[in-house]
Amino acid sequence: MKPRIFVTKPVPAKVEEFLSAYCDCVIWKENAPLTREQLLERVKDVEGLIVTSSSPRIDQELLDAAPRLKAVCSMSVGYDNIDVQALRQRGVVATHTPDVLNDTVADLVMTLMLSSARRAGELERYIREGKWQKKELDGRYFGVDVHHATLGIIGMGRIGEAVARRAQFGFDMKVQYYNRRPRTLDKRLEAAYVSLDELLETSDFIVVLTPLTPETRHLIGDKEFAKMKKQPILINVSRGPTVDEEALLRALEQKQIRGAALDVFYKEPIPGDHPLLQYENVTALPHIGSATHATRFKMAMLAAENMANLISGKPPLTEIR
Ligand code: DGY
Numbered sequence: 001m002k003p004r005i006f007v008t009k010p011v012p013a014k015v016e017e018f019l020s021a022y023c024d025c026v027i028w029k030e031n032a033p034l035t036r037e038q039l040l041e042r043v044k045d046v047e048g049l050i051v052t053s054s055s056p057r058i059d060q061e062l063l064d065a066a067p068r069l070k071a072v073c074s075m076s077v078g079y080d081n082i083d084v085q086a087l088r089q090r091g092v093v094a095t096h097t098p099d100v101l102n103d104t105v106a107d108l109v110m111t112l113m114l115s116s117a118r119r120a121g122e123l124e125r126y127i128r129e130g131k132w133q134k135k136e137l138d139g140r141y142f143g144v145d146v147h148h149a150t151l152g153i154i155g156m157g158r159i160g161e162a163v164a165r166r167a168q169f170g171f172d173m174k175v176q177y178y179n180r181r182p183r184t185l186d187k188r189l190e191a192a193y194v195s196l197d198e199l200l201e202t203s204d205f206i207v208v209l210t211p212l213t214p215e216t217r218h219l220i221g222d223k224e225f226a227k228m229k230k231q232p233i234l235i236n237v238s239r240g241p242t243v244d245e246e247a248l249l250r251a252l253e254q255k256q257i258r259g260a261a262l263d264v265f266y267k268e269p270i271p272g273d274h275p276l277l278q279y280e281n282v283t284a285l286p287h288i289g290s291a292t293h294a295t296r297f298k299m300a301m302l303a304a305e306n307m308a309n310l311i312s313g314k315p316p317l318t319e320i321r
Contacts, residue, residue: 106162152203155210
């Protein structure tokens with residue numbers, strides 16, 4: 001009998017086909033997202049779980065409900081919804097999908113940066129609402145330049161490097177970054193390692209890319225917004241809680257920043273009347289950093305390969321360490 005696994009979200013047919021060669025695979029295909037109760041119910045007899053970053057939390061309670069579980073493979077690079085420590089203690093291996101999404105997420109960072117700088121979302125709404133009545137656009141609607149501006153990257157990993165390359169080579173931007181420690185970067189990059197304070201004080205665009213951990217929760221709060229001297233545009237593509245949302249609302253209200261471009265939020269999905277959406281200078285996207293057909297396929301396939309290896313007693317390709 002093949003080992004039984006549960007997948008919390010539909011996957012491409014080719015991935016499903018691949019998985020079914022190794023396991024008896026049950027996939028959640030309902031339109032409504034899987035609730036925690038439904039997940040707890042379905043893990044009773046499974047050896048493997050394929051999840052995403054928006055699946056219910058994989059924690060001690062879930063482990064207790066899944067006595068046969070050996071492997072949790074996420075179709076995402078971020079794994080803040082997985083209690084890796086608890087899994088380790090139970091001998092359950094966890095994997096994620098680094099690298100395959102770097103360029104796609106970096107493209108989205110540029111999309112947010114450009115569209116916020118040139119007010120693309122706001123001005124598209126302006127046209128759709130029939131407000132474009134004069135031939136010349138009023139100066140009130142002008143934007144700011146991305147080219148030759150200073151970009152500060154908080155959390156310089158592989159996605160950060162892909163952003164830095166686009167910024168330096170494509171837009172002649174001056175790139176600087178902050179991490180806990182300096183990193184050895186692609187030799188062609190001229191990105192300077194600076195303190196968080198210096199980055200906040202001197203950047204025209206600030207991109208948050210750091211993973212969400214207890215240390216990075218509310219990394220950007222009132223104190224940090226107060227240091228942003230150049231009224232930058234803040235771009236968050238990491239996880240909502242790396243930025244204190246109440247502080248962000250205050251920063252927008254007090255015009256400490258020029259705008260915010262957000263792919264992630266405190267509690268997703270957000271309702272249409274979310275307080276952040278009252279600001280025209282907020283560009284909001286529904287957590288689509290890696291959401292292209294090709295990249296989501298690679299992420300699902302990598303998670304499936306990790307699962308196939310683990311249930312066949314082989315080492316996984318991309319374990320969370
Ligand atoms: C990730 O992979 O962590 C992205 O946020 C998509 O979920």
